[in-house]
Amino acid sequence: MNDIMVDVKDVTIRFNLANQKVDNLKEYFIKLLKKELMFQEFLAVQNVSFQVKRGEAWALIGTNGSGKSTMLKAISGILKPYKGSITVNGKIAPLIELGAGFDGNMTARENIFLNGCLLGHSEKYMAEHFDEIVDFAELWKFLDSPIKNYSSGMRARLGFAIATMVRPDILIVDEVLAVGDVKFRKKCQQRMNEMLGHGTTLLFVSHSMEDVLDLCDHAIWLDKGKARMSGEVQKVCDAYLQAQGIK
Amino acid sequence: MEKFKIRLQIFLAYKDLLKQLVAKDLKLKYRRSFLGYVWSVLNPLLVMIVMAIVFSTMFSRNIENFPVYLFCGQILFNYMTQSTNQAMNSINGNASLLKKTYVPKYIFTFAKITSGLVDLIFSMGALVIVMLATRAHFSWHFLLFPFVLVQLYGFCLGLGMFLAQANVFFRDIQYIYNAVTTAWLYLTPIFYPMDMLPDNLLWLIKHFNPMYFYIGQFRDIIYYNKIPGNMIILAGCGAAFIMLFIGTYTFLRNQDNFILYI
Numbered sequence: 001m002n003d004i005m006v007d008v009k010d011v012t013i014r015f016n017l018a019n020q021k022v023d024n025l026k027e028y029f030i031k032l033l034k035k036e037l038m039f040q041e042f043l044a045v046q047n048v049s050f051q052v053k054r055g056e057a058w059a060l061i062g063t064n065g066s067g068k069s070t071m072l073k074a075i076s077g078i079l080k081p082y083k084g085s086i087t088v089n090g091k092i093a094p095l096i097e098l099g100a101g102f103d104g105n106m107t108a109r110e111n112i113f114l115n116g117c118l119l120g121h122s123e124k125y126m127a128e129h130f131d132e133i134v135d136f137a138e139l140w141k142f143l144d145s146p147i148k149n150y151s152s153g154m155r156a157r158l159g160f161a162i163a164t165m166v167r168p169d170i171l172i173v174d175e176v177l178a179v180g181d182v183k184f185r186k187k188c189q190q191r192m193n194e195m196l197g198h199g200t201t202l203l204f205v206s207h208s209m210e211d212v213l214d215l216c217d218h219a220i221w222l223d224k225g226k227a228r229m230s231g232e233v234q235k236v237c238d239a240y241l242q243a244q245g246i247k
Numbered sequence: 248m249e250k251f252k253i254r255l256q257i258f259l260a261y262k263d264l265l266k267q268l269v270a271k272d273l274k275l276k277y278r279r280s281f282l283g284y285v286w287s288v289l290n291p292l293l294v295m296i297v298m299a300i301v302f303s304t305m306f307s308r309n310i311e312n313f314p315v316y317l318f319c320g321q322i323l324f325n326y327m328t329q330s331t332n333q334a335m336n337s338i339n340g341n342a343s344l345l346k347k348t349y350v351p352k353y354i355f356t357f358a359k360i361t362s363g364l365v366d367l368i369f370s371m372g373a374l375v376i377v378m379l380a381t382r383a384h385f386s387w388h389f390l391l392f393p394f395v396l397v398q399l400y401g402f403c404l405g406l407g408m409f410l411a412q413a414n415v416f417f418r419d420i421q422y423i424y425n426a427v428t429t430a431w432l433y434l435t436p437i438f439y440p441m442d443m444l445p446d447n448l449l450w451l452i453k454h455f456n457p458m459y460f461y462i463g464q465f466r467d468i469i470y471y472n473k474i475p476g477n478m479i480i481l482a483g484c485g486a487a488f489i490m491l492f493i494g495t496y497t498f499l500r501n502q503d504n505f506i507l508y509i
Binding site: 078 | 260261263264266267268271274275278344345346347348349350416417418419420423503506507508
């Protein structure tokens with residue numbers, strides 16, 4: 001068995017700022033004629049390397065715009081790195097921003113299947129885990145009403161239940177937990193601790209140092225796209241807080 | 248070859264998603280309406296009745312059983328415009344999802360074209376009703392219709408993928424495409440007889456309008472009860488193949504950049 005779940009090697013991610021402003025043909029041709037289509041480079045992540053082993057929980061910390069989410073996107077395959085390589089062994093489940101994958105007009109029952117398939121599972125697999133998901137979300141009563149009538153808390157429960165019930169090898173959580181109420185956050189953390197116990201690898205982005213220290217054992221500190229420090233969570237967090245002038 | 252094998256594996260892993268998305272489109276279209284799926288047949292039928300009444304006063308002298316003639320062209324052309332229009336927005340419309348999770352992006356485009364095809368098959372039900380009502384002649388040629396639909400499906404899939412990727416980078420493509428389809432509608436012999444056209448225009452349409460290839464074949468088997476000619480079959484398959492190639496090529500080449508624009 002290969003024990004390195006995520007291997008990030010010298011990764012650089014580049015955006016072209018100039019290009020992103022032009023989104024229609026008219027402007028494109030005007031800029032082309034005026035010769036304004038230059039390349040304005042922006043490196044969101046520069047030369048970052050780290051390795052995540054099975055069962056480890058890594059936190060990505062840093063100020064806003066330091067490239068944490070970009071890094072996670074690259075790991076889940078949404079973005080391609082410009083330089084370097086990312087190797088992932090195992091199945092990734094991103095905890096989609098609560099309810100982003102839901103269709104409001106469909107019932108919860110239909111949405112469970114749709115969402116599961118979006119995460120790359122088969123219908124058969126979802127049918128097998130269906131009861132488990134509804135049990136965790138405690139939504140038996142509302143199973144056949146359209147999701148648009150759900151409260152945001154109910155949506156959140158359902159979203160979390162689907163993402164975590166399917167036991168991914170790697171769970172990616174990007175500042176989602178801050179949304180829910182206290183009880184929900186507790187339940188989620190319990191669930192994540194349980195998953196960590198079963199050997200799931202966690203990649204976690206949060207600005208709450210409490211959550212980070214509670215859930216994670218390693219951390220990497222990104223600063224303006226560069227890795228400032230990585231290693232044991234307590235040390236990295238202390239250094240980070242010190243640099244922010246909080247401690 | 249190796250790359251192709253991996254792509255195929257990914258597609259197979261997500262084939263249930265395709266099924267779910269198609270089912271979603273069909274379910275949502277007529278949900279909460281009293282007649283439900285009956286609308287899929289009723290809707291084209293009603294539009295058809297209106298068009299038949301309007302145009303039969305203009306062209307009916309030249310065309311025998313005008314409603315069936317019209318309907319054959321109408322349902323194929325409608326399928327093409329509706330499915331490609333929806334496919335064009337399939338990437339932008341799912342932006343929030345594509346930003347958050349990895350899904351093969353073409354699945355959304357694929358799903359739109361496929362759910363359109365299912366709708367088209369419902370419309371075939373309406374066609375049968377019209378044929379019965381006008382006492383049209385049924386022959387075994389009718390059963391050849393899947394052969395035409397496969398070609399058209401391939402063509403629409405290619406066109407849909409091309410438009411979807413173009414629309415990510417240039418949002419005004421949709422307005423341009425609207426004008427294009429309107430011109431295309433009038434340049435396709437749907438509600439007028441072929442021989443009404445001047446010779447040079449007829450030649451152009453017969454050689455360069457892909458929709459003519461499909462509607463021509465479809466009419467041959469359903470309206471004229473004969474097997475389509477070799478040339479038109481070849482042209483239809485060729486157009487589908489070329490469009491599919493262009494669509495797939497542009498889509499795959501640009502799909503890694505979608506995320507920066509959606």
